[in-house]
Amino acid sequence: MIIFIEKDDRKVSKRFAGTVASLLSSLDINPETVLVSRNGEIVTEDVVLKDSDDIKILSVVSGG
Amino acid sequence: MKCRLCDEKAVLSSPNYCKKHFIEYFERKVFRTIEDYGLLDPSDSVCVAASGGKDSTVALYLSFKYLQSFRSDPKVTALIIDEGISGYRNKTLDDLKRFCKDAGIPLKVVSFRQEFGRTLDQIITLRLTDQKPCTVCGILRRYLLNKYSRGFDKLVTGHNLDDESQAILMNLFRQQTDILARLGPVSGVSRDALFVQRVKPLYFCPEKEVALYAVLKGFDVSFTECPYVVFAYRADVRDFLNAYEQAHKGAKLNIVRSFLKVLPELKASYSGKGLRYCESCGEPSSQRVCNACKLADKIIIARDGG
Ligand code: SF4
Numbered sequence: 001m002i003i004f005i006e007k008d009d010r011k012v013s014k015r016f017a018g019t020v021a022s023l024l025s026s027l028d029i030n031p032e033t034v035l036v037s038r039n040g041e042i043v044t045e046d047v048v049l050k051d052s053d054d055i056k057i058l059s060v061v062s063g064g
Numbered sequence: 065m066k067c068r069l070c071d072e073k074a075v076l077s078s079p080n081y082c083k084k085h086f087i088e089y090f091e092r093k094v095f096r097t098i099e100d101y102g103l104l105d106p107s108d109s110v111c112v113a114a115s116g117g118k119d120s121t122v123a124l125y126l127s128f129k130y131l132q133s134f135r136s137d138p139k140v141t142a143l144i145i146d147e148g149i150s151g152y153r154n155k156t157l158d159d160l161k162r163f164c165k166d167a168g169i170p171l172k173v174v175s176f177r178q179e180f181g182r183t184l185d186q187i188i189t190l191r192l193t194d195q196k197p198c199t200v201c202g203i204l205r206r207y208l209l210n211k212y213s214r215g216f217d218k219l220v221t222g223h224n225l226d227d228e229s230q231a232i233l234m235n236l237f238r239q240q241t242d243i244l245a246r247l248g249p250v251s252g253v254s255r256d257a258l259f260v261q262r263v264k265p266l267y268f269c270p271e272k273e274v275a276l277y278a279v280l281k282g283f284d285v286s287f288t289e290c291p292y293v294v295f296a297y298r299a300d301v302r303d304f305l306n307a308y309e310q311a312h313k314g315a316k317l318n319i320v321r322s323f324l325k326v327l328p329e330l331k332a333s334y335s336g337k338g339l340r341y342c343e344s345c346g347e348p349s350s351q352r353v354c355n356a357c358k359l360a361d362k363i364i365i366a367r368d369g370g
Pocket residue numbers: 063064147197198199201202290291292293296
């Protein structure tokens with residue numbers, strides 16, 4: 001799975017299958033602080049992801 | 065997870081709404097805040113403190129949309145303060161320019177460089193003051209917002225539920241009850257010809273909902289962080305509060321609601337009780353001229369002196 005983390009402008013590549021919630025917890029990211037999109041669509045924390053999904057994590061906390 | 069109102073997939077888990085129903089829910093919440101607290105009047109000429117970021121862009125868009133339901137030519141102007149933070153503000157400024165052009169909203173740009181002769185980056189690297197970047201930024205920005213919003217009926221800001229609950233906690237932690245008394249959906253020095261009332265239409269909207277609304281509406285706003293934010297005390301409170309909210313849902317809203325209950329008494333206890341205002345900018349100050357204005361003068365003198 002390719003995960004794009006917008007905040008740090010970095011791409012993480014890892015094997016992962018499971019819910020959005022467990023993906024975020026494996027990356028140590030608080031769900032309160034991000035929106036997650038799969039293949040361009042916003043998904044909720046209960047959605048189950050496949051390893052082939054294209055994931056983008058958008059930080060929502062404001063910086064100024 | 066499905067939408068609570070239809071069969072579509074939810075875009076948010078709590079409350080669970082699909083795209084269409086979320087947008088309706090969000091706009092309804094903002095318009096209700098505007099009406100419940102009398103934030104905007106159809107005849108108002110409104111200045112929106114914009115930054116190109118998601119919060120102020122959503123506040124700008126919805127203030128305009130709200131007023132448009134009463135008249136076809138709402139008197140709304142966007143005002144952006146360009147502090148001169150490279151890699152950050154130049155980006156959000158471009159986003160805002162595009163947004164205002166598309167929406168047909170006039171935009172006024174005021175920069176630290178024009179006003180003080182220095183960008184924020186220069187003030188920090190040249191060590192023109194030993195204060196932290198966010199302190200300098202906040203002080204100078206407030207000064208310019210006051211100056212350029214004069215003459216409007218209202219100054220709209222993009223403060224959301226997260227900003228407000230963080231500000232309440234920060235001021236409690238530091239025992240700054242005088243500053244606390246000036247928070248709320250309508251803040252600032254009111255009913256004074258020189259100083260415009262500040263209003264916060266996103267007062268009850270969590271940051272995550274504001275971001276979601278901006279994304280779903282396709283607003284071209286960047287979600288990058290200011291490079292100086294790591295120096296901010298607020299970042300600590302923000303992270304702590306988000307962790308707490310994750311474990312105890314509703315904490316932010318409860319902080320703000322509790323605060324609103326005691327706010328009238330807090331305001332009353334400070335009204336006319338030896339609290340003076342800066343002659344130059346109107347912020348509460350124990351001196352004739354506040355620190356903000358002194359700092360601004362210092363930087364202007366540093367420029368004029370060389
Ligand atoms: S993070 Fe600090 S320096 Fe950056 S815009 Fe906000 S207040 Fe200014």
